[in-house]
Amino acid sequence: MQTDLFELPVSGLVAGVDEVGRGPLCGPVITAAVILDPARPVEGLKDSKKLTEKKREALAVQIRERALAWCVARADVEEIDQLNILHATMLAMRRAVEGLSIQPELALIDGNRCPQLAVPCQAVVKGDDRVQAIAAASILAKVTRDHEMLELDRQYPGYGIAGHKGYPTPQHLLALQQLGATPIHRRSFKPVQLALQAGPV
Template sequence: MQLGLDFTLVEALVAGVDEVGRGPLCGPVVTAAVILDPRRPIHGLNDSKKLTEARREKLFDEIREKALAWCIARAEVEEIDRLNILHATMLAMQRAVEGLSVLPRLALIDGNRCPVLSMPSRAVIQGDGQVPAIAAASILAKVSRDREMHALDLEYPGYGMAQHKGYPTPVHLEALQRLGATPIHRRSFAPVRLRLEQALRETSLTC
């Protein structure tokens, strides 16, 4: 639904929604929805990518303490491979909004596409730098996913997941080639699919 909206006049019960993890080769896509409380302002909200890790961690706790409502949701690797990353992201956003303890009057979605929701919504390109509620959602999603990737780094050592968070860096691509794909790698993403096909060919040659 297209809505004419002055972002400086946004009041309570507006949910900001954002995602983290569309580009990585492994792990879930994580989303968050946040309804800020205008009576309890949070200073320093911004696109999570423009904040230091220490600042994100501090704001993560403050957002959860002060927001009227918040919810962190996700779509798993199996859902990403089955639905594709776009539809899995929309599903995770739906889950985040539906998980809010307060029903928003409006949902503002970072990006150029909105999931199907029960309330009016609007896509806001680069919204995490314009709309405080979207910025808050981006912080919750990023900190949550980063923490998970640190944990997965211990479970699947050698890939460097704590550093690259699953993105296709040279270090990750080299490890994928050397060690093969793990259960948390996205089979539908080209570098993973090609590595699996290579492994299958190598196996057939040895039989």
């Protein structure tokens, strides 16, 4: 992982921030902020999407144990529908940074937009591949959301949530058509709206 792509304006505490769950039709968007400890490095950090589930789980344990500070936050379905997914994601990112036990001097945000923060921030396109702290945040967010989706699959069987994690797969879209939307489905998303309009088959 390349971390020399940035001339950071600070030499002190830098938080990496990332999100998981913008695209799914159901469930929350989960964010995480992580300040890594240079004295206790975590080996093997990279974009959570490029890791196996087993590797993500193992790295998440190390991140929680070794990071100087970390926080996982969220925006729920109601907030997503009320604010829209972009603003809900920015809100959840802000919550993650504000929830850190140590205030960073800079927050590096994966993507091309920064939330409104009390600390300076910089957006980093493909940051989960380029900045270790962002990769760590992506892993914590992914592991947390996947666990939540497994629980939601037990609460709402028949949709296959454990497999697709809420993303609009053919199986999920068919289940929406046949079973209708649940309270965890995002009403502001077009496929959910169409399923609600059509009603159960």
